[in-house]
Amino acid sequence: MSEPEELDPTWSVHSSNGQVEPNRDLSAREASAEHDVERSLRPRELEEFVGQPRVREQLQLVLRGALNRGDQPDHVLFSGPPGLGKTSLAMIIAAELGAAIRVTSGPALERPGDLAAMLSNLTEGDVLFIDEIHRIARPAEEMLYLAMEDFRVDVVVGKGPGATSIPLEIAPFTLVGATTRSGALTGPLRDRFGFTAHMEFYSPSELELVLRRSSEILGVDLREDGAREIARRSRGTPRIANRLLRRVRDFAEVRADGAVTVEVARAALEVYDVDEYGLDRLDRAVLAALVKSFHGGPVGISTLAVAVGEESTTVEEVCEPYLVRAGMIARTPRGRVATAAAWQHVGVTPPPHAPGEQLPGLFDAE
Numbered sequence: 001m002s003e004p005e006e007l008d009p010t011w012s013v014h015s016s017n018g019q020v021e022p023n024r025d026l027s028a029r030e031a032s033a034e035h036d037v038e039r040s041l042r043p044r045e046l047e048e049f050v051g052q053p054r055v056r057e058q059l060q061l062v063l064r065g066a067l068n069r070g071d072q073p074d075h076v077l078f079s080g081p082p083g084l085g086k087t088s089l090a091m092i093i094a095a096e097l098g099a100a101i102r103v104t105s106g107p108a109l110e111r112p113g114d115l116a117a118m119l120s121n122l123t124e125g126d127v128l129f130i131d132e133i134h135r136i137a138r139p140a141e142e143m144l145y146l147a148m149e150d151f152r153v154d155v156v157v158g159k160g161p162g163a164t165s166i167p168l169e170i171a172p173f174t175l176v177g178a179t180t181r182s183g184a185l186t187g188p189l190r191d192r193f194g195f196t197a198h199m200e201f202y203s204p205s206e207l208e209l210v211l212r213r214s215s216e217i218l219g220v221d222l223r224e225d226g227a228r229e230i231a232r233r234s235r236g237t238p239r240i241a242n243r244l245l246r247r248v249r250d251f252a253e254v255r256a257d258g259a260v261t262v263e264v265a266r267a268a269l270e271v272y273d274v275d276e277y278g279l280d281r282l283d284r285a286v287l288a289a290l291v292k293s294f295h296g297g298p299v300g301i302s303t304l305a306v307a308v309g310e311e312s313t314t315v316e317e318v319c320e321p322y323l324v325r326a327g328m329i330a331r332t333p334r335g336r337v338a339t340a341a342a343w344q345h346v347g348v349t350p351p352p353h354a355p356g357e358q359l360p361g362l363f364d365a366e
């Protein structure tokens, strides 16, 4: 699925699967270098993982408990917007268990045979990571139930009346699922996870820690005020913080002396079209459409998506969660509504019926 050209010509935050899209202006070699950087910044162990204190504590108990008993840990599900550390945690689980990890994704498991092959190749204690697990096809999902519960699958051989089902033992494993839409998961699948964690947006001070760690790995001269500025404008998302850091570093090296100060950060973020509140073009397009085309709503998400020329899953899974968190969009039973802050952000005086606080103080929460 491609994104509309006008939204993000220089670098891209948005894509339908929530993954980092390499900059289209980069050569393949440069794009893969960006990908390698992202990988080098991934925390490797629970200790290195910044923020999400509750998830970290709970996960630690789940893993320790299982290790002490010599058991296989329960299956784990992570949900939350893109870039908050779900994949990183899946890798960390395997590392903490000293286990191998096999990685696949919901869309790749279209036929039950794909999943059966994957499962039958597992060795005891492996971690199987299924990203975007809500997009798994139904027959594969049903096969997964049995695998999760009994470490067994029934493989159907042949067609019609002669078809037989052959039970196949599989090695005990831990499934780690990640989803940007926990609501899209069926009840039976959700119920089979023994531990479910919802990832929250990070506070600016947590993002400062992420940035500090990344700047050390990348060798960037990141000053305290520069870190604060980037953290504040990273949409509560470590992946975005890391990406902004790399873009600001480019700016610092090309147009300044390499040090990332608050002035450099501001000037660079201006170039990359990240506004004072960390909103990017698509976020702003959504707010503008909501306020100007729909008079503040309520309006359904798919109508809104059409108005900005974007996939509705992208608007719903990538944009909306942060705009809700930032107090710009309110969800109502009749649709999405612009808050007073959203009207102001678009530069229009909010009508008296607009819900919520006005702009200043918006980002005090920390």
Ligand SMILES: Nc1ncnc2c1ncn2[C@@H]1O[C@H](COP(=O)(O)OP(=O)(O)O)[C@@H](O)[C@H]1O
Binding pocket: 018, 038, 039, 041, 042, 043, 048, 049, 050, 051, 081, 082, 083, 084, 085, 086, 087, 088, 089, 178, 210, 238, 239, 240, 242
């Ligand atoms: N808690 C964290 N501490 C440090 N860096 C993080 C953290 N969470 C995410 N990151 C960074 O953000 C990037 C994206 O995280 P990832 O786990 O791929 O997110 P998700 O799978 O939820 O989209 C990682 O490569 C890592 O650099």
Ligand SMILES: [Mg+2]
Binding pocket: 083, 086, 087, 088, 131, 178
């Ligand atoms: Mg991921």
